[in-house]
Amino acid sequence: MINTNSRPVDPRIERTRQVVLAAALELISERGFGSVTVEAISERSGVARSTIYRHWKQLPDLMLDALAAGIERSTPLDTGELRSDLIVFVCELVELLTSDEFSQMAMALIVESHRDPAIAELHSRFLRGRQQFTIAAIERGIERGELPTTVDARQMAADLAAPVFFRALIQHVPIDEAFIDQHVDRWLAIHRGPSHT
Amino acid sequence: MINTNSRPVDPRIERTRQVVLAAALELISERGFGSVTVEAISERSGVARSTIYRHWKQLPDLMLDALAAGIERSTPLDTGELRSDLIVFVCELVELLTSDEFSQMAMALIVESHRDPAIAELHSRFLRGRQQFTIAAIERGIERGELPTTVDARQMAADLAAPVFFRALIQHVPIDEAFIDQHVDRWLAIHRGPSHT
Amino acid sequence: MINTNSRPVDPRIERTRQVVLAAALELISERGFGSVTVEAISERSGVARSTIYRHWKQLPDLMLDALAAGIERSTPLDTGELRSDLIVFVCELVELLTSDEFSQMAMALIVESHRDPAIAELHSRFLRGRQQFTIAAIERGIERGELPTTVDARQMAADLAAPVFFRALIQHVPIDEAFIDQHVDRWLAIHRGPSHT
Amino acid sequence: MINTNSRPVDPRIERTRQVVLAAALELISERGFGSVTVEAISERSGVARSTIYRHWKQLPDLMLDALAAGIERSTPLDTGELRSDLIVFVCELVELLTSDEFSQMAMALIVESHRDPAIAELHSRFLRGRQQFTIAAIERGIERGELPTTVDARQMAADLAAPVFFRALIQHVPIDEAFIDQHVDRWLAIHRGPSHT
DNA sequence: GTCTAATCGAGACGGTACGTCGAGTCTTACT
DNA sequence: AGTAAGACTCGACGTACCGTCTCGATTAGAC
Numbered sequence: 081m082i083n084t085n086s087r088p089v090d091p092r093i094e095r096t097r098q099v100v101l102a103a104a105l106e107l108i109s110e111r112g113f114g115s116v117t118v119e120a121i122s123e124r125s126g127v128a129r130s131t132i133y134r135h136w137k138q139l140p141d142l143m144l145d146a147l148a149a150g151i152e153r154s155t156p157l158d159t160g161e162l163r164s165d166l167i168v169f170v171c172e173l174v175e176l177l178t179s180d181e182f183s184q185m186a187m188a189l190i191v192e193s194h195r196d197p198a199i200a201e202l203h204s205r206f207l208r209g210r211q212q213f214t215i216a217a218i219e220r221g222i223e224r225g226e227l228p229t230t231v232d233a234r235q236m237a238a239d240l241a242a243p244v245f246f247r248a249l250i251q252h253v254p255i256d257e258a259f260i261d262q263h264v265d266r267w268l269a270i271h272r273g274p275s276h277t
Numbered sequence: 278m279i280n281t282n283s284r285p286v287d288p289r290i291e292r293t294r295q296v297v298l299a300a301a302l303e304l305i306s307e308r309g310f311g312s313v314t315v316e317a318i319s320e321r322s323g324v325a326r327s328t329i330y331r332h333w334k335q336l337p338d339l340m341l342d343a344l345a346a347g348i349e350r351s352t353p354l355d356t357g358e359l360r361s362d363l364i365v366f367v368c369e370l371v372e373l374l375t376s377d378e379f380s381q382m383a384m385a386l387i388v389e390s391h392r393d394p395a396i397a398e399l400h401s402r403f404l405r406g407r408q409q410f411t412i413a414a415i416e417r418g419i420e421r422g423e424l425p426t427t428v429d430a431r432q433m434a435a436d437l438a439a440p441v442f443f444r445a446l447i448q449h450v451p452i453d454e455a456f457i458d459q460h461v462d463r464w465l466a467i468h469r470g471p472s473h474t
Numbered sequence: 475m476i477n478t479n480s481r482p483v484d485p486r487i488e489r490t491r492q493v494v495l496a497a498a499l500e501l502i503s504e505r506g507f508g509s510v511t512v513e514a515i516s517e518r519s520g521v522a523r524s525t526i527y528r529h530w531k532q533l534p535d536l537m538l539d540a541l542a543a544g545i546e547r548s549t550p551l552d553t554g555e556l557r558s559d560l561i562v563f564v565c566e567l568v569e570l571l572t573s574d575e576f577s578q579m580a581m582a583l584i585v586e587s588h589r590d591p592a593i594a595e596l597h598s599r600f601l602r603g604r605q606q607f608t609i610a611a612i613e614r615g616i617e618r619g620e621l622p623t624t625v626d627a628r629q630m631a632a633d634l635a636a637p638v639f640f641r642a643l644i645q646h647v648p649i650d651e652a653f654i655d656q657h658v659d660r661w662l663a664i665h666r667g668p669s670h671t
Numbered sequence: 672m673i674n675t676n677s678r679p680v681d682p683r684i685e686r687t688r689q690v691v692l693a694a695a696l697e698l699i700s701e702r703g704f705g706s707v708t709v710e711a712i713s714e715r716s717g718v719a720r721s722t723i724y725r726h727w728k729q730l731p732d733l734m735l736d737a738l739a740a741g742i743e744r745s746t747p748l749d750t751g752e753l754r755s756d757l758i759v760f761v762c763e764l765v766e767l768l769t770s771d772e773f774s775q776m777a778m779a780l781i782v783e784s785h786r787d788p789a790i791a792e793l794h795s796r797f798l799r800g801r802q803q804f805t806i807a808a809i810e811r812g813i814e815r816g817e818l819p820t821t822v823d824a825r826q827m828a829a830d831l832a833a834p835v836f837f838r839a840l841i842q843h844v845p846i847d848e849a850f851i852d853q854h855v856d857r858w859l860a861i862h863r864g865p866s867h868t
Numbered sequence: 869g870t871c872t873a874a875t876c877g878a879g880a881c882g883g884t885a886c887g888t889c890g891a892g893t894c895t896t897a898c899t
Numbered sequence: 900a901g902t903a904a905g906a907c908t909c910g911a912c913g914t915a916c917c918g919t920c921t922c923g924a925t926t927a928g929a930c
Contacts, residue, residue, distance in 0.1 A: 090927065092875060112392055114311060117916060128877045133918065187391060190447055191384045195309055200449065207448065238443065245447050246439035250387055251404065252397065270467055287896065289906060316885060325908045330887065486901060506786055508705060511890060522903045527892065581785060584841055585778045589703055594843065601842065636837035640829065644781055644836050645798065646791065664861055681922070683880055710911060719882040724913065726880095869930100876925070886914075894907070899900105 093135075097145075099125045100132055104146035109181035113188035116143070143188075144198055150185050151206050162221035166264045169214050170244060174255050177248035187249065211237045231271055240267055290332075294342075296322045297329055301343035306378035310385035313340070340385075341395055347382050348403050354410055359418035363461045366411050367441060371452045374445035384446065408434045425470050437464055487529075491539075493519045494526055498540035503575035507582035510537070537582075538592055544579055545600050556615035560658045563608050564638060568649050571642035581643065605631045625665055634661055684726075688736075690716045691723055695737035700772035704779035707734070734779075735789055741776050742797045748804055753812035757855045760805050761835060765846045768839035778840065802828045819864050831858055 103125035107116045118139055122129045136142040159165050176182050193203035214237040221227045243263060247253045300322035304313045315336055319326040333339035356362050373379050390400040411434040418424045440460060444450045497519035501510045512533055516523040530536040553559050570576050587597035608631040615621045637657060641647045694716035698707045709730055713720040727733035750756050767773050784791040805828040812818045834854060838844045 090874065092925095092927075096876085118918085119916060128879090129918095130878080130920085131876055134875080137918090139917080183391065187388045191388050193449060194380065194384060204449065238440070238448070242440045242443035243435070245443050246435065249447075250442050251435070252390060252401065287906060289895075293906080314885065315887085326886095327888085327909080328907060331906075335887085484901065490902085512892085513890065522905090523892090524894085524904080525902055528901080531892090533891075577785065581782045585782050587843060588774065588778060598843065632834065632837065632842070636834045637829070639837050639841050640833035644840075645829070646784060646795065681880060683921075687880080708911065709913085721883075721914090721916095722881055729913080871930080872928095874925105874927075876923105878922090878924100879920100880922105881918105881920070883917075883919105885916090888912075890911090891909085892907105893909105894905100896904090896906100897902100898904100899902080 096127055096131060097135060100127050100135065100142070101146045101149045103127075104142060105150050105185075108143075108146065108150075108188065109184050112184050113143070113192075118142075140196065143192075144196075144202065147185055147189055147199070148202055150182070151189075151202070158217070158220070162217065162224070162226045163264060163268060165217035165220070166214070166240060166267070167260060169217065170240065170260050170264060173210070173241065173244050174248065174260065177245065178255065183249075190249075211241070214240060227271060236267075236271055239271075240264075293324055293328060294332060297324050297332065297339070298343045298346045300324075301339060302347050302378075302382075305340075305343065305347075305385065306381050309381050310340070310389075315339075337393070340389075341393075341399065344382055344386055344396070345399055347379070348386075348399070354414065355417065359414065359421070359423045360461060360465060362414035362417070363411070363437060363464070364457060366414065367437065367457050367461060368454075370407070370438065370441050371445065371457065374442065375452065380446070387446075408438070411437060424468060428468055433464075433468055436468075437461075490521055490525060491529060494521050494529065494536070495540050495543045497521075498536060499544050499579075502537075502540065502544075502582065503578050506578050507537070507586075512536075534586075534590065537586075538590075538596065541579055541583055541593070542596055544576070545583075545596070552611070552614070556611065556618070556620045557658060557662060559611035559614075560608070560634060560661070561654060563611065564634065564654050564658060565651075567604070567635065567638050568642065568654065571638065572649065577643075584643075605635070608634060621665060630661075630665055633665075634658075687718055687722060688726060691718050691726065691733070692737045692740045694718075695733060696741050696772075696776075699734075699737065699741075699779065700775050703775050704734070704783075709733075731787070734783075735787075735793065738776055738780055738790070739793055741773070742780075742793070742800075748808065749811070753808065753815070753817045754855060754859060756808035756811070757805070757831065757858070758851060760808065761831065761851050761855060764801070764832065764835050765839065765851065768835065769846065774840070781840075802832070805831060818862060822862055827858075827862055830862075831855075 100121060103121050104116065107120055107124060111120075116139075118129055118132055121127075121142070122132055125132075132142065136145065159168065177186060189199065189203045189206065193200040211234070215233045218227065218231075218233040218236055222229055222231070222233070240263075244255065247255055247259075297318060300318050301313065304317055304321060308317075313336075315326055315329055318324075318339070319329055322329075329339065333342065354362060354365060356365065374383060386396065386400045386403065390397040408431070412430045415424065415428075415430040415433055419426055419428070419430070437460075441452065444452055444456075494515060497515050498510065501514055501518060505514075510533075512523055512526055515521075515536070516526055519526075526536065530539065553562065571580060583593065583597045583600065587594040605628070609627045612621065612625075612627040612630055616623055616625070616627070634657075638649065641649055641653075691712060694712050695707065698711055698715060702711075707730075709720055709723055712718075712733070713723055716723075723733065727736065748756065748759060750759065768777060780790065780794045780797065784794040802825070806824045809818065809822075809824040809827055813820055813822070813824070831854075835846065838846055838850075
């Protein structure tokens with residue numbers, strides 16, 4: 081579905097897209113999702129309002145694209161050992177959820193996905209994308225014998241993420257390294273089974 | 278001579294407050310937090326727009342009160358056994374987070390509490406209120422010897438709630454009774470310690 | 475129609491009337507007719523808004539009364555000579571029409587009398603009242619032989635007043651003593667007839 | 672490069688101006704100056720309220736323009752004889768001041784010019800414009816020998832207009848043809864001097 | 869290199885909701 | 900009964916954005 085070489089695309093179009101989305105992202109993190117106006121995006125980006133509407137039919141559509149642009153992620157991640165893989169993963173997640181620029185967006189994504197199926201799809205793609213890394217790490221752990229073969233990797237990935245989301249977004253409690261270490265170790269203790277005690 | 282409780286106040290004031298807040302709550306659950314309009318509240322409640330502004334300086338203030346009014350809760354809850362207490366608690370939470378009327382409000386509460394300290398306070402009061410029930414049940418469990426005396430009740434309550442929030446609000450995955458049973462049993466298995474295995 | 479002794483009248487009523495009308499007059503001359511609000515009158519007079527509405531059904535009614543109160547006038551005026559009578563009369567008129575406190579009211583009276591019959595009546599009573607003094611002076615002049623017996627006193631009074639109104643209210647031109655003298659002398663020259671040349 | 676006449680401007684702008692001003696004038700003459708509402712103008716003209724505010728920052732500004740538009744006038748007027756010139760002039764003035772559509776506006780102009788310098792300027796331009804016609808007629812009369820060369824044309828024009836304004840606007844008395852004839856003839860008798868008697 | 873068509877900037881337009889102000893009505897308690 | 904205090908409805912104010920719409924100026928990319 082990508083516009084490969086069928087038509088070279090006017091460079092102005094791409095330029096406008098970039099500039100507008102960047103401005104939108106800036107505004108989302110500065111003022112929050114609900115206070116972003118087309119007017120403000122136009123002003124910030126230097127792109128005329130009419131041009132913005134030529135590219136996106138509605139403000140929500142623009143927001144959707146902006147969120148999509150803000151989400152891109154691609155860490156391979158493989159330290160060779162399960163525990164450190166998980167620590168890295170959790171640290172990244174914490175950083176993401178507590179950084180001012182991103183948490184606004186994350187919240188927006190979560191909230192709006194309850195109403196808008198398009199955002200829901202985006203949101204679940206994002207979530208699955210991240211979980212995939214964890215699941216891969218877990219599976220490597222199983223292969224290495226660090227975990228029993230009977231476990232459900234998907235469930236375990238959720239068990240790892242849930243408390244982090246809960247604390248960061250819902251309880252609204254600061255998360256330090258000590259917590260992360262303890263959390264991962266508890267998780268390992270539970271899932272490795274009694275033999276590893 | 279101060280108007281503590283000596284002045285009986287105009288009954289219309291209370292009446293207006295009730296009617297307006299009720300209308301606001303209706304609209305929040307129907308159309309979501311972001312699409313609620315003073316105009317709409319006025320129309321729905323039959324109270325003039327200017328009157329609403331006499332009671333609340335800004336729409337957010339009204340929303341705050343509406344959310345506060347929507348949150349009230351007071352279950353005593355004590356079945357005499359830990360497992361069934363927890364099952365009841367989790368069921369209630371699931372019901373709350375998945376009901377259309379309430380989940381909108383919960384999301385709003387969570388999102389806005391990241392921006393507005395007043396809402397943050399409200400949100401944390403609400404959370405603490407609910408956690409309190411769980412903590413009490415856990416402590417009763419400890420007294421009855423169903424749990425070791427060494428556990429941290431607060432942490433355990435969080436462990437019980439986190440996956441429910443995660444699934445309902447973030448993963449956006451349906452939660453059935455089977456999951457609840459399994460979740461509670463896993464939780465018990467982990468916290469009861471090896472003696473109960 | 476006056477409330478003589480049929481009922482003693484609550485003194486508070488009269489007091490309220492006075493205070494309110496005085497405040498209204500003040501505000502009319504300060505801010506002009508169009509910017510007077512019941513709210514402001516209430517504040518200025520210290521009389522509650524509801525009380526004001528108990529005395530006057532509408533703001534215009536109050537205004538009407540205020541204007542009526544501001545118009546009262548009762549100069550006898552008789553210098554014994556026509557020319558000086560007229561000079562005095564014109565001077566008074568000029569003063570009235572150019573004083574800040576009164577001109578606002580005069581304009582209001584004139585304008586509103588085009589729409590409201592009650593104000594029209596008030597206005598014409600006021601005009602007739604003033605003209606009456608001039609007519610009387612003219613008639614005394616006729617008796618003294620200063621004017622021919624054939625003249626129409628009513629018409630002549632109008633001829634004297636018209637240019638003053640025109641300059642003061644319509645042309646919006648300052649009126650000095652020189653003009654007044656010249657105006658009266660021209661008037662005398664015209665109406666005394668050729669014999670006096 | 673300045674937008675003198677180089678930029679053709681959006682034709683919609685002119686169209687909106689016209690339609691709105693026309694509606695405003697209609698409403699001024701129907702309901703009087705004080706009861707004209709942006710809301711009503713919007714409804715009557717079919718132009719959105721926000722568009723009206725884009726053209727005029729405040730309602731008074733709009734009113735000013737509407738009055739200016741309603742005042743335009745351009746009669747050359749020259750019958751070849753002084754008396755008939757004056758009769759025509761006075762008739763026109765009477766018609767103007769007694770027509771419902773215009774008298775409201777005239778009053779508004781007069782009243783508001785006491786408060787707002789911009790309206791004062793407009794008002795005096797209007798007055799001077801009209802007086803100019805009379806002065807020209809008088810000067811033609813002087814050239815033709817119908818009037819002595821010693822007279823002050825400006826003063827005479829005022830003498831002609833003053834009683835008409837007085838009767839129409841202040842005394843609020845109907846003006847018929849008989850009055851006009853008599854008024855002009857008296858004026859002529861006075862100003863032609865004794866030679867013409 | 870021009871030329872033509874896509875793209876853009878500027879901004880008018882009809883809307884909807886905002887938060888404010890004042891009018892006029894109504895209710896309650898005080899004096 | 901008259902008053903003070905102030906809640907209530909209603910309607911207009913002027914503001915801020917929305918999404919739609921011309922309309923001229925400016926670039927590509929094809930010739």
